[in-house]
Amino acid sequence: MQSVEMIPFGLLAGFVDDKEVRITEISTESFCFRVREQVERPRHIRIGFYDLSESMYREVELESYHFMEKRQEQWYVSYTVEVFQQDYVQAVQKLFREYTGYIRARIEGTDGEMAQITCNYPVNQDEIHAKSMEEQKSIWFSGAQIRPVVRGMELALALDRRIWYNLYERNTIEKFTELYWKENGIGGWEQHKIIPDRLYIGNAFCHLLLPGEEQLFALMEKANVENVGITLVFPCMREFQVEEMVKLLKKVENWCEKRQIRVEILVNDWGMAALVRENGEYLEPCLGVLLNKQKKDPRMHYKKGSTRGLGENNLQAGFYRRFLKDTYGINRYEWESCGYPQVFPQGKNSLHLPYYQTNTSQYCPLYASCTEGERGKQRLPESCPGYCEQYAYIYPEHLHMAGRYNSLFGLDEELVKHPEQLKAYQQAGIDRLVIGL
Amino acid sequence: MKIVAGLGCIDDYPLFCEAGADEFFCGYVPYTWTKRYGTTLALNRREVLCYQVQLGAYSELEILAGMREVYKRPIHLTFNSLYYIPEQYPMIEDIIRSCMELDFQSFILADPALIVYLRKQRVDCQIHLSGETGENNRKMLETFQNLDLKRMIFHRKNTIEDMASMIAARKTTGEKRSGTEFEAFVLNELCQFSGSFCNSLHCDELGHLCRVPYWLLPQKAVDPGWKNRLEVIRKEESVPERDDYLCGAGGCGLCALYRLQKAGITHLKLVGRGNHSEDMKADIQNLHKSLTILKTAGSEAEYCRQMKQQIFPGGCSRQCYYR
Numbered sequence: 001m002q003s004v005e006m007i008p009f010g011l012l013a014g015f016v017d018d019k020e021v022r023i024t025e026i027s028t029e030s031f032c033f034r035v036r037e038q039v040e041r042p043r044h045i046r047i048g049f050y051d052l053s054e055s056m057y058r059e060v061e062l063e064s065y066h067f068m069e070k071r072q073e074q075w076y077v078s079y080t081v082e083v084f085q086q087d088y089v090q091a092v093q094k095l096f097r098e099y100t101g102y103i104r105a106r107i108e109g110t111d112g113e114m115a116q117i118t119c120n121y122p123v124n125q126d127e128i129h130a131k132s133m134e135e136q137k138s139i140w141f142s143g144a145q146i147r148p149v150v151r152g153m154e155l156a157l158a159l160d161r162r163i164w165y166n167l168y169e170r171n172t173i174e175k176f177t178e179l180y181w182k183e184n185g186i187g188g189w190e191q192h193k194i195i196p197d198r199l200y201i202g203n204a205f206c207h208l209l210l211p212g213e214e215q216l217f218a219l220m221e222k223a224n225v226e227n228v229g230i231t232l233v234f235p236c237m238r239e240f241q242v243e244e245m246v247k248l249l250k251k252v253e254n255w256c257e258k259r260q261i262r263v264e265i266l267v268n269d270w271g272m273a274a275l276v277r278e279n280g281e282y283l284e285p286c287l288g289v290l291l292n293k294q295k296k297d298p299r300m301h302y303k304k305g306s307t308r309g310l311g312e313n314n315l316q317a318g319f320y321r322r323f324l325k326d327t328y329g330i331n332r333y334e335w336e337s338c339g340y341p342q343v344f345p346q347g348k349n350s351l352h353l354p355y356y357q358t359n360t361s362q363y364c365p366l367y368a369s370c371t372e373g374e375r376g377k378q379r380l381p382e383s384c385p386g387y388c389e390q391y392a393y394i395y396p397e398h399l400h401m402a403g404r405y406n407s408l409f410g411l412d413e414e415l416v417k418h419p420e421q422l423k424a425y426q427q428a429g430i431d432r433l434v435i436g437l
Numbered sequence: 438m439k440i441v442a443g444l445g446c447i448d449d450y451p452l453f454c455e456a457g458a459d460e461f462f463c464g465y466v467p468y469t470w471t472k473r474y475g476t477t478l479a480l481n482r483r484e485v486l487c488y489q490v491q492l493g494a495y496s497e498l499e500i501l502a503g504m505r506e507v508y509k510r511p512i513h514l515t516f517n518s519l520y521y522i523p524e525q526y527p528m529i530e531d532i533i534r535s536c537m538e539l540d541f542q543s544f545i546l547a548d549p550a551l552i553v554y555l556r557k558q559r560v561d562c563q564i565h566l567s568g569e570t571g572e573n574n575r576k577m578l579e580t581f582q583n584l585d586l587k588r589m590i591f592h593r594k595n596t597i598e599d600m601a602s603m604i605a606a607r608k609t610t611g612e613k614r615s616g617t618e619f620e621a622f623v624l625n626e627l628c629q630f631s632g633s634f635c636n637s638l639h640c641d642e643l644g645h646l647c648r649v650p651y652w653l654l655p656q657k658a659v660d661p662g663w664k665n666r667l668e669v670i671r672k673e674e675s676v677p678e679r680d681d682y683l684c685g686a687g688g689c690g691l692c693a694l695y696r697l698q699k700a701g702i703t704h705l706k707l708v709g710r711g712n713h714s715e716d717m718k719a720d721i722q723n724l725h726k727s728l729t730i731l732k733t734a735g736s737e738a739e740y741c742r743q744m745k746q747q748i749f750p751g752g753c754s755r756q757c758y759y760r
Binding site (some may be wrong): 006008009010011013014015019020021022033034035036037048050052055057075076099102103106111112114115118119121126127129130131132133134135138236237238239240241242269270271272273274275290293294295296297298299300302303304305306307308309310312313314316317319320323327357358359360361362363365366369370371372373375376377378379380389390391392393394395396399403407408 | 446447451467468471472473475476477478486487488489490491492493494495496497499500502503504521522523525526548549553554557571573574575576577578579580581592594595596598599602603629630631633634635640641642643646648649650651652653655656657658660666670755756757760
């Protein structure tokens, strides 16, 4: 009789008179469970077997069983139960087969090979990739066109790195917009000269990619003159930056007061949110994508099992939105299109596209790769020559993802190919699109 | 500084106590939760079913409570997913209250909404702010401290200087913060990305996204000098791979203990739920040994010399938490 000890509770759950118990050993004939104190002969026993192929539990109610023995151990009492039921036998056999198969796949193969066995992940395509970021983008954006598919939504362009700061500084908003689309290989400018209503200036992920103070105010001044709304984007504030940020926010506040305009501050750190609240009558904080959490993964469609609640998050809870409003004055939430239907809460909601962040390091993997030859050997870069302007992490083509600066991003390819889907986002509560290329 | 070790199953508790662990953290995920949400919206950051990383049944918590009565080493339960959805908050409140009935009083949380909810519901538990929340600066700690937290767990990618500065700032912000404990990562699982900003899957069927194959390549399609430029920049060092046990092979901060203590760190996090029990036991013993050396070493250099001599006679992994 083959028996297996200590199968994880997630795969094999026991209930003795509705009390959750740990099954410590199981075979097709019997099983053992343990409890802290002695139990009376139970009226009913139920076992939940996790079916790895179906990604769901199958429960077996025991009707024909016999309490065989009881052992008093140092910390618990262990019971052995003999079972005489065919559905139990079949469930145990299936569990053994699947669990053993999983362990073998895990030990013998790579993550990708295991995923191929468990969820048909196409591991054989993992070696197919572009040879540069430029080539990657030309594959992604080939044939993409500007199309005015929605009306009534604000349009913003994200200026998140030097190339865009400089380009905007030197050009009118019309010329900049034209170049922004063209530089990224997106056509249609001649037919639809759509000028953004707003600019997002700054980088949500890396503190070394913010514009210098002088350039920042020059960009703000220019946007104000050109009648374009301003959202300043900040990444996590490191401890050593607190004083510097306090000063900067005060300057921004003064700048706004003089011109009697309000500027949005996109916060990606709770400390920054608190500073904005303390320092700015003219500053409107928005909840950045690093604080507005979602499950995001380009492999999501391979994921098995329940997807209940996948499109929701904590912002659907009214008490949390009230907390954000009362504590930080946050009324706008920044979202990313990430390849599955999302539910947006009451309030103001911006949708960033076509990229969505999946992973960010508060150090920098790219910096470590370039300087140490190993992505894991990270430290806080105090200054950086801009390795991300020269290099990127390229991923298997089928995953539609890339590593840019200190983060990994997926691409919502569906929205690039079918921008008409944005209408559904508008109906779902999005009032602003933020294009970041 | 106290050792806070991860616990993947209750059978390890006595073993790890005897090895020198002072406190523990572990996950408890009831069947009803997994049945409803699978691993997509998990209760904590171990989003798997096929591994021995959760305590499992409530009866296991009862047994563990009995062990704790003997060893007196506290156990903190992790409910540290980055977010939950509205219907889950009352469920978690019920789970936490049921754990509190067994005198599990402290919980490691990461979702600000959950902390707000529990305080609103007057759940009088101790809260440890998970390293998955992104403890980056004094203002962040201050704002969370208003929710009455017992401990702040610094995330993996903080410098010791920043941690010291944040801890020092508590002295100027009043009585409420003066009793706060501060925990830092010290062994194993040196992730490439920050937990707080890791939104990708880590489930049974799909491994970590950061382990998917990738290539460092140039931005420009035509850039003939890109490889040469990297060769000039890089300071590569090779450490031979080993199959046998090496303390901190997956991440190590033992060299930094002297500075962590000076910074005001009160607790050291030793992660590794799901690792072999014998490896975890050895990790705890090595950390304990390092702390013993630290007590008598007169300087950082002396501490490092003795610690390396005793724990890494054949060299360390060079997988440093604090470079």
